[in-house]
Amino acid sequence: MRTTPFATIVIPTFNQASYLPQALDSLLAQTDSDWEAIIVNDGSTDNTRRIADDYAARDSRFRCIHKINGGVASALNTGLEHARGDWIHWLSSDDLFEPQKLAVNRQWIEQNPDSNFFFSYFTLLREVSGERERRELWGPLPAADHQLLTLFYRNYISGISICIRGAAWREIGYFDESLRYAQDYELWLRLLQKHRGVFIPEWTVVSRNHAAQGSETFPDACYYDTAKAALRFINEHSFSELLPFADLRHHETAKKAVDYALDVATDPTSFIYCLGPHTAFLSRILEWVFSDACIHPDLQTLVKNRVNAMSFAESTDDWTWMWRQLAIATNEESRVFRHNPQTHLTLAMREWRSKQIAGHAKQNTLRDYLSRFDGIAPEHFLPSSSTNSRIVFLVNVETEDTAVWLDVACRLGKRGFRPLILLDNGAGDLPTFETLEWFNIIRIAAFNSHSLPRLGDVELLVTERYAPQATWVGTISSLILVPGLSVDEIESRVLSAFERQQPRRPVIFLERVTWGGGAERVVYDIVRHLNRKFYQPAVWTMFPDHTNPPALPDDVEIVNLHASAMRDLASTGETISPPPRLHRIYHRVVPLGLRGRLQLRRVATSLKRRIRAVGQAALRPRSTSGGGATTNGITSPAELDFVASMLHHNPSAAGLAREVPGLGNGALVLSVMEEAAVAAWLAQAEAPFPYIASLHTVESACLPDIYPGAGRLKAEKWLFSAACNRATAITMPTDGCMTDLAVNFSVSSSKIRKIPNPVDCSKVRWLSFQQTSAVERWKASSPVFRMVHVGRLDPQKNHSLLLLVCKELKRRGRTFSLAIVGDGHARPDIEKTVHEYELQNEVILVGEQANPFPWIAAADSLLLTSKFEAFALVLLEAMVCETPVISVDCPVGPAEVLNNGEFGLLVSPNDPMAMADAVERLINDPQLALRLTKSGHERAKLFDVKNIVPLWEALIDETPAIQEIINS
Secondary structure, three states, X not given: OOOOXXXXXXXXXXXXXXXXXXXXXXXXXXXXXXXXXEEEEEOOOOOHHHHHHHHHHHOOXXXXXXXXXXXXXXXXXXXXXXXXXXXXXXXXXXXXXXOOHHHHHHHHHHHOOOOOEEEEEEEEEEOXXXXXXXXXXXXXXXXXXXXXXXXXXXXXXXXXXXXXXXXHHHHHOOOOOOOOOOHHHHHHHHHHHHOOEEEEEEEEEEEEEOOOOHHHHOHHHHHHHHHHHHHHHHHHOOOHHHOOXXXXXXXXXXXXXXXXXXXXXXXXXXXXXXXXXXXXXXXHHHHHHOOOOOOOOHHHHHHHHHHHHHOOOOOOOHHHXXXXXXXXXXXOOOOOOOOOOOOHHHHHHHHHHHHHHHOOOOHHHHHHHHHHHHOOOHHHHOOOOOOOOEEEEEEOOOOOOHHHXXXXXXXXHHOOOEEEEEEOOOOOOOOOEEEOOOOEEEEOOOOOOOOHHHHOEEXXXXXXXXXXXXXXOEEEEEEEOOOOOOHHHHHHHHHHHOOOOOOOEEEEEEEOOOOOOHHHHHHHHHHHHOOOOOEEEEEEEOOOOOOOOOOOOOOOEEEEHHHHHHHHHHXXXXXXXHHHHHHHHHHHOOOHHHHHHHOHHHHHHHHHHHHHHHHHHHHOOOOXXXXXXXXXXXXXXXXXXXXXXXXXXXXXXXXXXXXXXHHOOOOEEEEEHHHHHHHHHHHOOOOOOOEEEEOOOOHHHHHHHHOOOHHHHHHHHHHHHHHHHHOOEEEEOOHHHHHHHHHHOOOOHHHEEEOOOOEOHHHHHHHHOOOOHHHHHHHHHOOOEEEEEEOOOOHHHOHHHHHHHHHHHHHOOOOEEEEEEOOOOOHHHHHHHHHHOOOOOOEEEEEOXXXXXXXXXXXXXXXEOOOOEOOOHHHHHHHHOOOOEEEEOOOEHHHHHOOOOOOOEEEOOOOHHHHHHHHHHHHHOHHHHHHHHHHHHHHHHHOEHHHHHHHHHHHHHHOOOHHHHHHO
């Protein structure tokens, strides 16, 4: 005969007299009556004691224990100490058991006699409405081998649904009383490490949702406690111990386990990250995969690819910063990973500081949690100068005192910075990646273009010597220190690097739109790298954007002058009227001789009548062609087209004249391309200010394409020439462009400066590492000589020549593949030619690519066939990607970029035979390809944005202020 009950139900309660009777009644309603219930009154001050004693007096299966308040875990442990049943259940005093709960458990126990742990679905009871909703699990039902790993993602076990063999519970120990909200979660971790859980797909319990619950009064504390418990558990268990029932010697089992672990690790919403991003779980994965214990080498590639994919998020947050650091470590040839324990307190402090610096809404809840449960007052430890800027230290372990840099990094970490120390000369037996309290250390073989670009953007690079490797770090600024400085001196200089001179000079980049072609990419790079200590850049656009541009730094204001003008007019109900501006330009800017030829007064009078009719439409950019009959008494096409030009440029000029003076005496406008230069010049009629005309093309070839009408072209040429001659300075990327401007537009050579277009070497290199399925398919399906062409699909890029080269190569019996990257109106003609030349198996058109650099990196050569290129930035980008280049020697950029063929193969324009010969040279001569790869890589570094921006800064400093312009 049994002397102990089959089931023990532990019921912890504190001040829940209004709910306790319903909970106890649900036990009395059980269809299986072989149970005992232990009611643990945890120091209640309401009527709980009387209710519990009353039930115990009426039914001997109830036993009461009254204790001082110690929390839920303490109450549960007290009950467990007195439990006599074979199987243990937990019922919160505000919840209910369904009548069949114990009977269902008994049935499943009999069907699974070797199991020790069961759990089920639950029904949610909403207190406010009384509505009952049958719920699935809080998280996904995991595969049998992955039950423990899934808890790192979500706590899918409803505590009141559990049924645990008493002996198993006593084996693993009781609840952790230091956890006030995640005591159950922590116990499930320990339990599942020893025993597989069995899921019962039935609704056996009712969980009540009401305002007085701890999960409702301080919901974030539940998540923080969960992350704390998970971190402790990870610190105490290896990867294989987190998969206690998986045979990791079996390849498919191991692959599924690693893949699933990475699914959890790469999800920022996983419970393990509730106290902020950390590498604890990832280090357990890496520690096993890159050790001798893992007998499946392909899993290293799996992990590396997943880490790389995570590192390409466009974000500056801690999450992305963590993945980029891991990407460097996992891509090293020699990798050693060891888990080093991370404490929840350090993690929580870092997360709180990050939230405080960012002004995050959750900073106060985390502060309260640390104060209440860890006795920490974080604000006492955070200096007022705190920032979360990323700082990278390049340290040579052979020549520098590593301890000094570790001390500096620790100090800066406590201030809220995000330091990283990179040690070169390899790791040896030391771990490649090491997490310390306030920063990480990565030991790599060398500082080069294979490792450093993976960091993405950082705010500051610090090194103790001239570091040409800085090219490959995407740093906004660099600090090169003299050797032998103390910790205090280094810290002081780093802090000084983030101080900003007041006032900083406003530099306005005026461009047509924020993103379009090469000129906009140049602006993007310059704006990102302009020294914020001295300059405050802003981007003003003349027309609305038609694409989604890449994000500029947060401190860069973007203003659309067209939209601004429309808002101003909408608020006043006025329409814009250009005749007053035309009148001012007529008298202040247009030479007397030209006034007679244009008869501008009569034009303005006629135009005024037309503007009354079109109203606000005068703000919209207009493009007209010359020729044909005219109206309103205007008989000269040149007159009409001049007026059309004025209408086109007027809104931007008006916006500049209105806005620039408000920026102060030091404001400078950097007008980008032709339209912006003309707008800046026209604005001088009302508000003189200095402007630099930044031009990027062969203007004599470009302007006829923009303005095909003869009359309009004549007017625009005159306006453009005048704008250039009035500019403080003009920049051009190549000697050929400079000569063209001076000769064909009568611009003084003394005004023109050559500043090459920059290439962001670290950014391009980093993006070239990104894996895409389309590129991988191309590489797999084309194990031959691969070529790539990148550019918009229009006649200027001369795809006709490109396809003739392919036709000739095929005729010669060469096997190759060409990927054409880009899009445009010439695509149908290109596709037609591909079919005519029977090149369908050799040529693929992949369309426009947000990131073309993986295509370039996957190719054996990049081909450029343009009719003209002002600079040919794509050649430099290919060289950054370590791809040899073949280019036609077209006007005017390629020869300058390649130094007349020293760093790439140059061939005569429009000569398909010569270009086919050049391709064959690369195919036949691997040493030539290797030489061009190495030399081109070095050549590209000369044009790196970090070398070009100082040229811009010097020119800006030379440019006079507004008052000097007025006085002159």
